[in-house]
Amino acid sequence: MQSTIPLLTAAVLCVSSVGGCSTYLGSGADATASPAESVDSGSVAALVIADPTASLDGYGRFVPDEKRNNPSAGDPSYVYLHAGTEAVVIAGPDVASATGLFTLVNPSIDLIGATEFSADGYTVTVNGQLGYRVAIDDFEYEVTLARIELSEVSQVIQSRFVFSANPTASGVAHDIAITASGAPSLSATAPVTVEVR
Numbered sequence: 001m002q003s004t005i006p007l008l009t010a011a012v013l014c015v016s017s018v019g020g021c022s023t024y025l026g027s028g029a030d031a032t033a034s035p036a037e038s039v040d041s042g043s044v045a046a047l048v049i050a051d052p053t054a055s056l057d058g059y060g061r062f063v064p065d066e067k068r069n070n071p072s073a074g075d076p077s078y079v080y081l082h083a084g085t086e087a088v089v090i091a092g093p094d095v096a097s098a099t100g101l102f103t104l105v106n107p108s109i110d111l112i113g114a115t116e117f118s119a120d121g122y123t124v125t126v127n128g129q130l131g132y133r134v135a136i137d138d139f140e141y142e143v144t145l146a147r148i149e150l151s152e153v154s155q156v157i158q159s160r161f162v163f164s165a166n167p168t169a170s171g172v173a174h175d176i177a178i179t180a181s182g183a184p185s186l187s188a189t190a191p192v193t194v195e196v197r
Contacts, residue, residue, distance in 0.1 A: 054146035084167030092159030
């Protein structure tokens with residue numbers, strides 16, 4: 001069973017040290033298009049896909065290494081998050097950009113194999129050519145895939161996946177593994193295990 005999360009938010013932002021541009025493609029509190037900022041490396045473009053039901057307001061965001069080695073965790077390698085107040089940002093695989101690849105067309109975040117108590121992870125649709133699969137072992141909704149941030153730098157599409165700690169769940173989401181689909185990956189990412197308490 002696949003459950004689709006309705007998306008209200010999609011934004012694209014082009015930032016350039018030479019004048020810049022800003023284009024808004026959707027609606028919702030998480031979509032932002034800000035004025036151009038100075039960037040040393042030239043132009044950077046960003047796309048955002050956000051789950052409007054998973055607000056990150058008041059959440060602290062951390063990279064995995066900032067939340068490991070907590071003595072309260074079941075294992076020192078686990079990313080330990082406080083329920084309802086913290087989120088982890090996990091880098092996805094890099095993908096070589098190609099014509100039409102870095103654009104949002106009917107973007108979605110879908111649960112895979114969703115039941116009342118568990119799921120197998122998520123699929124993310126960016127467009128008809130690019131998507132991601134987020135496999136999670138022993139996933140009982142401890143985390144929510146709240147936001148995907150894509151950036152295009154030097155013909156490479158980089159991705160960041162923001163998982164918020166569910167305020168009503170407690171447990172361990174094992175081996176969160178992110179792979180790209182529809183386009184060859186330039187890099188692989190190591191699985192991340194997240195404990196929420």
